[in-house]
Amino acid sequence: MPWVLVAALTAVQRIAPRDPLATVSATANTALFVPTAGGMALGAGLLTLTSYRPVLYAAAIAGALTVACGLRPGLLRSDGAQRPSAAVTTSSRSPDVGR
Secondary structure: OOHHHHHHHHHHHHHOOOOOHHHHHHHHHHHHHHHHHHHHHHHHHHHHHOOHHHHHHHHHHHHHHHHHHHHOOOOOOOOOOOOOOOOOOOOOOOOOOOO
């Protein structure tokens, strides 16, 4: 499982209250994993219509654009605001160490 998914599900478990935790976790799982299934279905459908090369080129271009967006701060922001500083802050909901 990629580390981003582990971090997202850990954040859900830390932030969500105990009573609706199962519902919130199920919703987070759906939100995280449905796009993967949709992408696989779309890729399989494209492969039935064409050879693998155009699909591979489109995936490479999409990956390169994603990396470029991640490397340039504020690229997708229309208001001109910059990303928050990289300073690490401690949450008030951090777990107790002695438990």
